[in-house]
Amino acid sequence: xxxxxxxxxxxxxxxxxxxxxxxxxxxxxxxxxxxxxxxxxxxxxxxxxxxxxxxxxxxxxxxxxxxxxxxxxxxxxxxxxxxxxxxxxxxxxxxxxxxxxxxxxxxxxxxxxxxxxxxxxxxxxxxxxxxxxxxxxxxxxxxxxxxxxxxxxxxxxxxxxxxxxxxxxxxxxxxxxxxxxxxxxxxxxxxxxxxxxxxxxxxxxxxxxxxxxxxxxxxxxxxxxxxxxxxxxxxxxxxxxxxxxxxxxxxxxxxxxxxxxxxxxxxxxxxxxxxxxxxxxxxxxxxxxxxxxxxxxxxxxxxxxxxxxxxxxxxxxxxxxxxxx
Amino acid sequence: xxxxxxxxxxxxxxxxxxxxxxxxxxxxxxxxxxxxxxxxxxxxxxxxxxxxxxxxxxxxxxxxxxxxxxxxxxxxxxxxxxxxxxxxxxxxxxxxxxxxxxxxxxxxxxxxxxxxxxxxxxxxxxxxxxxxxxxxxxxxxxxxxxxxxxxxxxxxxxxxxxxxxxxxxxxxxxxxxxxxxxxxxxxxxxxxxxxxxxxxxxxxxxxxxxxxxxxxxxxxxxxxxxxxxxxxxxxxxxxxxxxxxxxxxxxxxxxxxxxxxxxxxxxxxxxxxxxxxxxxxxxxxxxxxxxxxxxxxxxxxxxxxxxxxxxxxxxxxxxxxxxxxxxxxxxxxxxxxxxxxxxxxxxxxxxxxxxxxxxxxxxxxxxxxxxxxxxxxxxxxxxxxxxxxxxxxxxxxxxxxxxxxxxxxxxxxxxxxxxxxxxxxxxxxxxxxxxxxx
Numbered sequence: 001x002x003x004x005x006x007x008x009x010x011x012x013x014x015x016x017x018x019x020x021x022x023x024x025x026x027x028x029x030x031x032x033x034x035x036x037x038x039x040x041x042x043x044x045x046x047x048x049x050x051x052x053x054x055x056x057x058x059x060x061x062x063x064x065x066x067x068x069x070x071x072x073x074x075x076x077x078x079x080x081x082x083x084x085x086x087x088x089x090x091x092x093x094x095x096x097x098x099x100x101x102x103x104x105x106x107x108x109x110x111x112x113x114x115x116x117x118x119x120x121x122x123x124x125x126x127x128x129x130x131x132x133x134x135x136x137x138x139x140x141x142x143x144x145x146x147x148x149x150x151x152x153x154x155x156x157x158x159x160x161x162x163x164x165x166x167x168x169x170x171x172x173x174x175x176x177x178x179x180x181x182x183x184x185x186x187x188x189x190x191x192x193x194x195x196x197x198x199x200x201x202x203x204x205x206x207x208x209x210x211x212x213x214x215x216x217x218x219x220x221x222x223x224x225x226x227x228x229x230x231x232x233x234x235x236x237x238x239x240x241x242x243x244x245x246x247x248x249x250x251x252x253x254x255x256x257x258x259x260x261x262x263x264x265x266x267x268x269x270x271x272x273x274x275x276x277x278x279x280x281x282x283x284x285x286x287x288x289x290x291x292x293x294x295x296x297x298x299x300x301x302x303x304x305x306x307x308x309x310x311x312x313x314x315x316x317x318x319x320x321x322x323x324x325x
Numbered sequence: 326x327x328x329x330x331x332x333x334x335x336x337x338x339x340x341x342x343x344x345x346x347x348x349x350x351x352x353x354x355x356x357x358x359x360x361x362x363x364x365x366x367x368x369x370x371x372x373x374x375x376x377x378x379x380x381x382x383x384x385x386x387x388x389x390x391x392x393x394x395x396x397x398x399x400x401x402x403x404x405x406x407x408x409x410x411x412x413x414x415x416x417x418x419x420x421x422x423x424x425x426x427x428x429x430x431x432x433x434x435x436x437x438x439x440x441x442x443x444x445x446x447x448x449x450x451x452x453x454x455x456x457x458x459x460x461x462x463x464x465x466x467x468x469x470x471x472x473x474x475x476x477x478x479x480x481x482x483x484x485x486x487x488x489x490x491x492x493x494x495x496x497x498x499x500x501x502x503x504x505x506x507x508x509x510x511x512x513x514x515x516x517x518x519x520x521x522x523x524x525x526x527x528x529x530x531x532x533x534x535x536x537x538x539x540x541x542x543x544x545x546x547x548x549x550x551x552x553x554x555x556x557x558x559x560x561x562x563x564x565x566x567x568x569x570x571x572x573x574x575x576x577x578x579x580x581x582x583x584x585x586x587x588x589x590x591x592x593x594x595x596x597x598x599x600x601x602x603x604x605x606x607x608x609x610x611x612x613x614x615x616x617x618x619x620x621x622x623x624x625x626x627x628x629x630x631x632x633x634x635x636x637x638x639x640x641x642x643x644x645x646x647x648x649x650x651x652x653x654x655x656x657x658x659x660x661x662x663x664x665x666x667x668x669x670x671x672x673x674x675x676x677x678x679x680x681x682x683x684x685x686x687x688x689x690x691x692x693x694x695x696x697x698x699x700x701x702x703x704x705x706x707x708x709x710x711x712x713x714x715x716x717x718x719x720x721x722x723x724x725x726x727x728x729x730x731x732x733x734x735x736x737x738x739x740x741x742x743x744x745x746x747x748x749x750x751x752x753x754x755x756x757x758x759x760x761x762x763x
Contacts, residue, residue, distance in 0.1 A: 119378045123704045140700065149550060155459035156445075156452040175448050176371075176441020178381045179459060185550040187698040191381065191441065194372035225370045226441030287699060290550055320704030 081215055084162030089295075090233055091165065092141065092247075093256040093265050093277060096301035099124065099137040100252060101311025108249030109231070110321050114198040114223070119190040120320035121231040122246055124311075135308050136301035139254065141246065142167060142188045142231035143286065143294035150180035150189065159228070165260070165295050166233050168216040174227035181228060185290055189230045196223035243268055252306075260295075329749055333491055335590070336745045338738055345585060349734060352727045359724020362717045363438060371441055373717040379702055380695050380712030385439035387687035388722050391570065392432035392729065393466075393542045394563070394683065398571025399425025399473050400535025407528050413599045415751060416592045416743040420582060421575050422477040423740070427732035428574075429470045435725050436462070458548050461541045469538045475527045479520055483746035486510035539564045546690070552629045553694035562614040566686065568607040569654070573679030576600055578733065580673040582742055591743050594669060601667030604679070608658045615650065633697045641711075642693050645685050653682020 047063035079085075101124050109115070109122045121141070128135040144167050151161050158173035159180050181189040214222060217235040234244035242248070247255040248268055256272065258265030263274045277283065281299040288294075327335075341349065366373050376383050402421040406414035437446050449463045485507035492500035510516060543563035546554035556562070579600070583592045619637070622630050637646045657675050660666035666675065692712055696702075702710050714722070 118709075119705050125700060125703055127701075153457050153459070153548060155454060155457035155463070156448045157454050158452075173445075173448065173452065174442065175445045177439070177459060178441070179457070179545075181378065181381045182551065182695070183549045185699050187379070187700050187702075190378050192370070193374075193376070194370045228441075317703055318705065318707045 081217060082160055082162065084164035084166055085235075085239065086163070087261065088164040089260040090144070090238065091258060091260045091265065091274065092144075092233070092244075092296045093258075093274065093283065093299065094139055094296060095254050095256070095281070095299040096136050096138060097299060097304050098252045098306075099139060099254045099301075099311075100306040100308075101126075101137040101314045102251055103314050104249040104251055105139060105246035105255065106320060107322075108245040112234075112245040113232075114196075115229075115321050116196045116198055116223070117190055117192065117229075118319075118321060121188070121190065121229070123320050126315055126317075134301070136304075137308070137311050138298075139246075140186060140188060140286075141296060142233070143186050143292065143296045144233055146293035146295065147291060149183040149185065149290075149292055153179045153183045155179065166235060167230075168232055168235070169228055169230060170216050171224045171227040171229070174224075176226040176228070178228065185287055185292065189228050191228055192223050192225050195225045198222055327752065332749050332752070333487055333745055335588075336741045336743050336748065337488060337491055338741060339586065341738060342585065345734070345738075349731070352731045352734065355727035356724045356731065359721045359727070362720040362724070366438075366717055366721065367443065373715065375708075375712055375715040375718065377709040377712070378705065379698060379709055380692060382439070382691055382695060383712060384688060384714045384718050384722050385435060387691040388684075388725060389432055389435040389439065390542060390563075390687040390691070391684050392428045392435055392725075393538060394567035394570040394687070395574050396425045396428035396432060396469070396473070396571070397535050397539055397564075397567035398428075398575050399476060400531045401568055401571055402575065403476060403528055404532035404535070408532075411599075412751070413596055415747055416588070416596060417575065417579060417600070419477070419480070419740070419744055420579055420737070420742050421571075422473060423733055423736045423742070424571070424574055424578055425473045426470070426477055427729045427736070429466065429473055430732060431725055431729040433466050433470065434728070438721060438725070458541060458545045462545065465534070465538050465541050469531075469534050472527060472531045472534050475523070476531055479524045479527060480744060480747070481740065482507055482510045482516075482520060483512060484741050484744060486512070487745050488741070535567075536564060539567045546694075550699075551694050552627075552697060552699075553633045553690075556618060558614060558617045562611075562618055565607070565611040565614050566683070569604070569611045569679060570683035570686075572600070572604045572607050573676050573683060576604060576672050576676035577680055580669055580676065582737055583669075586737075586742065588743060591748065597669045597672045598664070598667045601661045601672055601675075604672075604675070605658055605661035608654050608661070608679070612654050612658065615654065629697065629699065633693065636693050636697070637689070642689055645689050649682040649686040649689060653679055653686060 048060045049063045049066055050058055051061055051066075053059050103124060106120050106122050106124065110120055113121060115121060123140055125138045125140060126135065127138045144165055146161075146165070148159075148161055148167050150159050151167060154160075155177065156173055156175055158171070158175070159167065159169045161167050176191070178191060181187075181191065216232065217239070223229055234242075237244055243257050243266070244255075247257045250267070253267040253269050256265035256267045256277070258271075258274060260274060265272055265274045265277065277299070278297055281302075283297045283299050285294045285297055362373075374383060374385075399422045402414060403418050406418070437443050440446060449459060453460045453463065485503045489500050489504040489507055492503065540560040540563065543559035547556055547559035549555060576597075579592060579596075583589060619634065623634050623638070626634060636642050657679055660671065660675055665671060696710065696712065
């Protein structure tokens with residue numbers, strides 16, 4: 001038995017080796033042919049160049065191997081709006097212990113995104129899991145999921161996921177089928193049921209961002225009738241190294257915004273290590289079990305400095321965007 | 326035995342009667358009202374509906390689902406009855422195909438009416454993404470439409486040739502049209518062979534296409550995380566529901582066509598008896614899937630499911646829920662068990678009940694689920710916690726239904742609703758059989 005096993009193994013090795021040789025020879029052959037086909041005069045001059053590699057080591061390279069690359073000069077060409085800001089992964093942390101429903105986040109968001117509908121992009125929910133547990137205030141923005149259900153069901157690629165973590169909507173593409181709204185378990189998407197009357201938005205846009213065209217990155221503006229809108233994580237601010245409007249507006253430092261790759265988040269007053277913050281304060285993501293992989297983390301409402309009841313005077317069950325008088 | 330001429334005389338399309346003209350006028354008024362309402366909707370946006378960010382789909386979608394379901398009748402009767410070689414289908418299949426064609430055309434139109442940007446409807450083709458269930462719909466609906474059209478058209482060829490000849494003297498213009506549409510049908514063996522083969526292929530194809538259509542329609546809902554939609558039961562649940570809606574519509578239509586066109590000799594009590602059993606079967610299967618859909622979640626439910634089921638069983642939607650379940654399924658099953666329940670008049674009323682319940686069933690599938698999201702409904706106008714269609718929605722939906730009925734009425738007017746050639750052939754066979762026996 002052992003004997004036969006051994007011989008089988010030997011046979012296998014033998015065959016394997018032969019096969020390997022054959023493959024290697026074939027490979028060399030093919031490379032040769034390819035080289036001949038590319039038919040460039042190969043001056044194997046002995047000019048060497050000293051270059052620095054990405055690790056910082058000096059290496060020597062044959063000068064014929066070096067090719068000149070013309071740097072891209074057009075900034076618009078380099079930056080792809082649908083790909084996002086390179087090498088970033090934006091996340092948000094919401095500390096429920098600090099929220100007392102001041103609603104400054106909401107009014108700032110409504111103002112800067114020129115929200116004219118009846119449903120705000122950010123809402124502070126009055127939550128209570130059961131009769132025995134404490135009520136708390138829970139701000140909910142778009143969760144910018146890494147497995148976004150809305151993006152999966154969109155038939156025309158109007159809503160899309162970027163490498164930097166953002167989920168945005170191209171309202172020039174949206175057909176208004178509202179499937180994304182049905183798919184979103186967080187109910188954060190809003191629809192422009194009528195022609196949005198955004199007033200001076202065009203004037204403002206010209207003043208503030210004269211060099212930009214309307215794009216999904218610019219405060220979702222201008223909104224279009226018959227298309228879907230939602231929280232966009234303020235890429236227009238983030239690009240200028242500013243924080244999203246809800247983060248800067250919050251008087252209680254509830255919102256932390258940052259980059260997962262840098263492992264840092266800040267609420268404008270303090271900057272913290274994301275991983276440590278989540279570990280220390282038992283951070284979690286809302287409805288993790290659905291598998292949508294949100295980019296928004298919540299810190300549980302423990303050791304609260306403020307009374308829940310304080311927020312009740314601001315609580316308006318039926319309004320999130322103030323109606324013009 | 327009747328002569329060939331008599332058959333043609335009986336079955337050839339007849340002019341509209343006075344009642345039919347009034348009916349036609351009514352339909353056209355409804356359609357025009359819908360056009361006006363829709364123009365307003367396009368101009369001022371979907372705000373003219375009572376839809377909101379929570380009840381984001383309403384009767385446009387439930388009516389779409391109803392049309393899709395009804396369009397299943399062609400596949401169901403033709404394929405199932407053909408494959409099981411039930412000869413009683415002969416006088417029924419053409420009407421079934423006509424209903425299917427009208428319904429699937431209107432399904433395609435209704436879904437565009439629901440869009441916020443109908444001007445971009447073509448984007449679903451230009452920028453199509455295959456992972457979206459809507460793209461699957463965009464593929465399957467036209468495919469099924471073409472299949473149903475051929476299923477109606479191929480068997481029509483000999484009849485069209487007959488009608489060309491029949492009207493050649495009295496109505497030369499109409500005759501010319503029939504001639505063109507009959508594709509030069511002469512009834513040669515070669516033509517018959519090609520025709521039979523084509524019918525066979527399309528009849529076999531249409532059943533899987535119909536099943537796929539209903540399933541994709543179900544997946545539009547079950548591919549979301551929503552409670553009450555995200556159910557593995559939804560595919561067969563929709564298929565069996567379509568079976569009920571389709572056969573119910575068929576019964577009602579056949580009763581009316583028979584009465585108006587005076588086809589009592591061709592569509593007899595026997596046919597109604599058979600259709601009654603067919604409908605009872607459909608209802609029983611659907612009842613079974615309803616039990617799966619509601620009883621098991623009720624037995625072991627999460628909190629969210631419990632809230633959802635409570636509104637159906639005892640809450641806000643209980644009246645409609647029990648109407649569609651008891652009135653639309655249980656009562657028809659009981660009535661159809663008796664021979665008297667399968668008489669034409671009884672069948673007509675049962676059919677009306679089933680169709681009404683089928684329509685409201687789609688409403689009860691679409692609306693309550695949307696009003697129970699995971700997060701509580703807060704920070705929006707109080708009216709957003711409920712949904713009932715606005716006048717615009719009713720008028721537009723009414724006009725969609727009227728358009729389907731108009732297509733149906735016109736096809737019934739100009740096409741022989743009972744296949745002439747086939748009836749002649751079958752009566753000859755019967756006659757020969759009798760001769761041989763005697």
